[in-house]
Amino acid sequence: MLAGLYSLVTAGVTLILGVLHIINFAQGAFLMLSAFLVYYFGTLLGLDYFTSSVLAVLIVGGIAMLTERFIYHRFWIKGEVLSCLVVSMGLTQIIQNGALVTFGIIQKSYDSVFTGVFNIFGVRFSFERLMIIVFAYLIIFSLLLFLKYSKRGQAMRAVAQDYDAAQLLGINTKRIAMLGMFIGVGLSGAAGAIVAPVFSIDAYMGEFLMLKAFLVMVVGGLGSVIGVIYAALIFGMFESFGLMYIGHMTNVYLFVLVVLILAVKPTGLFSGTVFQIR
Amino acid sequence: MNKTANKLGIGILVTIILLSVPALLNYNPFYLHHITIIFLFSIVVLGYWLIHRTGQVSFAQAGFMMIGAYTTAALQMHLDFNFWFALFLGGVTASIIAFLVGIPTLRLRGAYFFLITFALCEIIRLFFANAFIKTFGGVEGIKDIPGPGIIEIPYIFTLDFNKTMEGYISYYYLIMFFFVISMLIMWQIDRTRIGKLIVGVKDAEELSESLGVPTMAYRVFAFVLAAFITGIAGGLYAAFLTFIDPLAFMIVHSIEYLSYLIVGGPTSVWGPLLGTAVVETIGELGRGLGLGEFILSGFLMMLVIIFFPPGIVGIPKVIKRIINRRRGIIEEEEDEGATTA
Numbered sequence: 001m002l003a004g005l006y007s008l009v010t011a012g013v014t015l016i017l018g019v020l021h022i023i024n025f026a027q028g029a030f031l032m033l034s035a036f037l038v039y040y041f042g043t044l045l046g047l048d049y050f051t052s053s054v055l056a057v058l059i060v061g062g063i064a065m066l067t068e069r070f071i072y073h074r075f076w077i078k079g080e081v082l083s084c085l086v087v088s089m090g091l092t093q094i095i096q097n098g099a100l101v102t103f104g105i106i107q108k109s110y111d112s113v114f115t116g117v118f119n120i121f122g123v124r125f126s127f128e129r130l131m132i133i134v135f136a137y138l139i140i141f142s143l144l145l146f147l148k149y150s151k152r153g154q155a156m157r158a159v160a161q162d163y164d165a166a167q168l169l170g171i172n173t174k175r176i177a178m179l180g181m182f183i184g185v186g187l188s189g190a191a192g193a194i195v196a197p198v199f200s201i202d203a204y205m206g207e208f209l210m211l212k213a214f215l216v217m218v219v220g221g222l223g224s225v226i227g228v229i230y231a232a233l234i235f236g237m238f239e240s241f242g243l244m245y246i247g248h249m250t251n252v253y254l255f256v257l258v259v260l261i262l263a264v265k266p267t268g269l270f271s272g273t274v275f276q277i278r
Numbered sequence: 279m280n281k282t283a284n285k286l287g288i289g290i291l292v293t294i295i296l297l298s299v300p301a302l303l304n305y306n307p308f309y310l311h312h313i314t315i316i317f318l319f320s321i322v323v324l325g326y327w328l329i330h331r332t333g334q335v336s337f338a339q340a341g342f343m344m345i346g347a348y349t350t351a352a353l354q355m356h357l358d359f360n361f362w363f364a365l366f367l368g369g370v371t372a373s374i375i376a377f378l379v380g381i382p383t384l385r386l387r388g389a390y391f392f393l394i395t396f397a398l399c400e401i402i403r404l405f406f407a408n409a410f411i412k413t414f415g416g417v418e419g420i421k422d423i424p425g426p427g428i429i430e431i432p433y434i435f436t437l438d439f440n441k442t443m444e445g446y447i448s449y450y451y452l453i454m455f456f457f458v459i460s461m462l463i464m465w466q467i468d469r470t471r472i473g474k475l476i477v478g479v480k481d482a483e484e485l486s487e488s489l490g491v492p493t494m495a496y497r498v499f500a501f502v503l504a505a506f507i508t509g510i511a512g513g514l515y516a517a518f519l520t521f522i523d524p525l526a527f528m529i530v531h532s533i534e535y536l537s538y539l540i541v542g543g544p545t546s547v548w549g550p551l552l553g554t555a556v557v558e559t560i561g562e563l564g565r566g567l568g569l570g571e572f573i574l575s576g577f578l579m580m581l582v583i584i585f586f587p588p589g590i591v592g593i594p595k596v597i598k599r600i601i602n603r604r605r606g607i608i609e610e611e612e613d614e615g616a617t618t619a
Contacts, residue, residue, distance in 0.1 A: 023389050025396075071584065085335050085392060086540055086583050089533045093576025096530070101573070207529060211400045214393040222389060248408035255401040262390065263382035 003236025004136030010213040010228045012187030018223045019180035022084040027188040028206030029095035034060045034192030053193035064185035100203040107200040317457040321511040323550035325504030333480035338395035341402035342372040342505045344527035346512025351423040361426040365513040372509025380501040407524040419523025537579035543589020
């Protein structure tokens with residue numbers, strides 16, 4: 001389950017890194033925002049889970065698109081990566097603490113959507129967690145298909161490879177950049193909507209997932225979506241078993257492991273595989 | 279000759295002002311505390327400034343501060359170390375961690391450094407919150423951290439860190455002293471060849487590499503030195519507040535320090551001090567905001583980077599340019615080269 005979640009979050013970051021060549025730290029904040037939106041749509045407006053999820057993803061993606069158009073664009077077009085980072089950090093700060101102030105510090109919990117337990121070979125799974133896995137991989141594979149076969153997806157890969165050349169070929173690069181931002185943040189929004197019924201919702205939930213997303217991204221190789229999926233699998237397994245046998249220190253060991261991997265094979269374990277965006 | 283005399287005069291003046299600040303504030307503990315905190319955070323932001331000079335942004339500064347604070351506190355309380363030695367070891371530990379992490383990440387181009395330092399900050403926090411709970415106090419943190427005790431130089435001054443009121447003044451002098459030292463170090467770095475090379479590493483990496491400048495070594499050096507200073511600042515923080523817990527060193531705080539730097543302006547050594555002073559003071563005026571302080575700092579940071587990237591230190595330059603342009607319009611007929619030169 002964790003693996004599916006991580007790959008979903010990381011794929012969003014990777015996509016934006018691939019297309020816009022910037023790292024959007026605000027993804028975690030958007031994830032949290034989406035989870036909160038799902039919660040409030042459900043409790044205040046009485047919408048059902050799926051409608052509110054779709055709405056939340058659209059809203060979050062829309063906000064991100066606006067930030068791209070009005071804030072990020074002027075920086076990344078000139079290659080000022082540092083300024084982009086600073087902006088995304090400021091954005092994170094505002095959204096996260098804004099959420100803390102407006103939504104309160106008490107953790108919210110959304111009612112489970114899927115209930116029930118089933119057995120596979122004597123191991124008990126909750127139906128809910130299975131649905132997370134199914135949805136996460138469904139979204140990821142539709143993203144891969146989109147990038148590979150659709151016209152927009154091909155245009156996006158072209159922009160990722162060479163901005164100027166893509167512009168010369170008549171691709172509306174501005175629109176593609178906005179679309180990339182929309183999809184990238186939309187993925188985190190989807191992740192937020194998916195975890196809303198399972199995890200408790202609080203203002204800092206995004207930060208923890210971003211931490212994992214970054215580590216997964218480094219191991220998977222920057223800019224490779226397939227690498228991210230493999231790396232997320234490894235991470236999810238390591239963490240699930242680690243929490244059982246090692247305890248709270250798992251994350252520390254995991255980090256040391258990542259730094260070692262980086263020292264030995266800096267390009268990540270799975271770089272150069274197919275479906276590389278960049 | 280005249281220039282050196284001028285410099286000496288300015289130095290003495292600054293020293294006198296810095297020394298007389300407690301008296302000027304009428305020994306008001308609130309203002310003293312505020313100013314001490316400004317100096318303390320300025321040390322951290324100075325470290326940030328050095329890293330920013332090499333063209334990187336580190337998330338891990340709050341983490342290094344945490345290492346310094348916890349090392350200083352734990353060594354004193356459990357192994358009965360001397361304060362000064364514990365403080366030094368706190369800085370050293372932070373810089374060792376920075377070295378170990380910096381070597382593999384700074385070697386690479388691109389985003390690796392940001393990603394890894396982000397993770398590092400959180401990992402350090404998790405470590406101190408979950409590991410060796412007897413030593414580090416777990417989530418509850420460490421309280422009643424001892425300070426440096428009494429420093430006495432006969433007939434000149436006595437600093438008593440144990441009493442409440444005199445403690446405030448003493449801590450002001452102590453932290454101000456460390457700030458001035460780190461400021462001098464950074465100023466020297468900025469002024470001399472190292473500083474020029476560091477800027478070269480940022481602006482023209484390939485060029486400096488082709489000229490035989492070990493770019494990676496400079497980046498690692500900047501990162502490690504920044505971590506050392508930050509670790510020391512963390513130790514001072516622990517002693518000054520006598521209480522630390524894992525919630526005081528989150529990524530949010532790293533971002534806040536970055537906002538100080540951005541608001542102050544990363545181009546000059548004075549940026550960190552000015553930025554910290556301005557943002558902290560604004561935050562203090564809006565004390566009732568609580569968490570709004572973070573929103574405010576994030577907001578200020580974004581405003582500055584979007585509309586006025588040079589920051590506060592850039593203001594005099596802009597004013598000068600405006601004045602020059604006004605004059606330039608008048609003088610244009612006489613001397614065209616004056617404005618461009």
